[in-house]
Amino acid sequence: MDDDGRRGRVAGVLLAGVLVLVPGCSSAQEPAVAEVATAFADAGTTPDARCALLVPSTAAALAEEASRTCAEAVTEVPTGTGPVESVAVWGGEAQVRLAGDTLFLTETPDGWQITAASCRAAGEGPYRCRVEGS
Amino acid sequence: MTTPRRPLRDNGLGLAFGALFLATLAGQSFAGQAQVNADRLTEGLPPVSWLEFVTSSTFGVDVMENWQSEYLQFFLYVFATVWLVQRGSPESKEVDRIGTGSDEDQLVGRHARPDSPRWAATGGWRTTVFSRSLGLLMGGIFLATWAASSITGWASFNSEQLMSHQDPVDWAGYLGQADFWNRTLQNWQSEMLAVGSMAVFAVHLRQRGSPESKPVGASQHDDTGETG
Known part of the structure; x- marks a missing residue:
């Protein structure tokens, strides 16, 4: 019975660890993502700085689609305004809802970067995004 | 005459399978990391390190979904073999011994021997619990790992949802998703097949020297519950 009890405690500790770690990791990342x-979305951010917030594949896709540099094309991307309405972080992926815009981000060695911006919900399917990687 | 104790030999099964478990878990972590990074490469995303991968929900759900089904298998087998028999199978007890058996058969209460576990002899709730402790532990681990599978699966599912620019779902919503039931049932079906087929194959086939088999010369249908 002692062995059984020990194994039960180990399983309990493992489960408790999962329950604590899964939501815990996510909430700690929310400020950095936001x-x-x-x-x-900030109008005061320079175009170059906005492009630097995009993952390279998304910045390249934006430039290619507009046949201009990313810094030129990003000025025409409509962005949300106002405060952050919600942040969801799951693993290395995140979604931020601003008033009037939804953005998707991923964690990179350089910190959080945007994979898609200027997104609108499209029913059951993926969001339709003005800016996203190919 | 008692065989002299030699720790390595006496614990060979536990040690060998413990080592194999760790080796295969390590192998799974490297293969899983490679697969995830191949997927991330096609999405134009940077690769994840091994440490990031083994602490991710993707690895967690792949491990937990298999653990839960293994413990379900043993939990069901421990309980089912109390009431269900397979004539001629070493995995079954004899067909006329269906049920939980008498206290005398089970060496409990006043029938306990001097070397019986203490809770087998004390009676009351302790003996009731101890009499079912193997099944309870297996069932408990099954429920714990299935719950862990649902939580890690939920986190992994939501991570994939965000990667493909879709909304995440809440936990209750995930329990209604095909992803959860596909992961669960694909593991359960294989466990049920393995247990059922083993019970039947062992009626007809032999593995000389294995306690999972009958003695090679044992009768096909008359020798039930014999091991060799």
């Missing part, structure tokens, strides 16, 4: 999203 900061990137609001910086992208």
Whole structure:
């Protein structure tokens, strides 16, 4: 019975660890994620700085689609305004809702970067985004 | 005469399978990391390190979904073999011994021997619990790992939802998703097949020296519950 009890305790500790770690990791990342999203939406952020907030594949896709540099094309991307309405972080992926815009982000060695911006919900399917990687 | 104790030999099964478990879990972590990074490459995303991968929900759900089904298998088998038999199978007890058996058969209460576990002899709730402790532990671990599977699966599912620019779902919503039931049932079906087929194959086939088999010369249908 002692062995059974020990095994039960180990399983309990493992489960408790999962329950604590899964939501815990996510909530700790929320301020950093929100900061990137609001910086992208901030009218005072320079075009070059906004492009630097995009993952390279998304910045390249934006430039290619507009046949201009990313810094030129990003000025025409409509962005949300106002405060952050919600932040969801799951693993290395995140979604930020601003008033009037939804952005998707991913965690990179350089910090959180935007994979898609200027997104609108499209029913059951993926969001339709003006800016996203190919 | 008692065989002299030699720790390595006496614990060979536990040690060998413990080592194999760790080796295969390590192998799974490296293969899983490679697969995830291949997917991330096609999405134009940077690769994840091994440490990031083994602490991710993706790895967690892949491990937990298999653990839960293994413990379900043993939990069901421990309980089902109390009431269900398979004539001629070493995995079954004899067909006329269906049920939980008498206290005398089970060496409990006043029938306990001097070397019986203490809770087998004390009676009351302790003996009731101890009499079912193997099944309870297996069932408990099954429920704990299934719950862990649902939580890690939920986190992994939501991560994939965000990667493909879709909304995350809440936990209750995930329990209604095909992803959860596909992961659960694909593991359960294989466990049920393995247990059922083993019980039947062992009626007809032999593995000389294995306690999972009958003695090679044992009768096909008359020798039930014999091991060799």
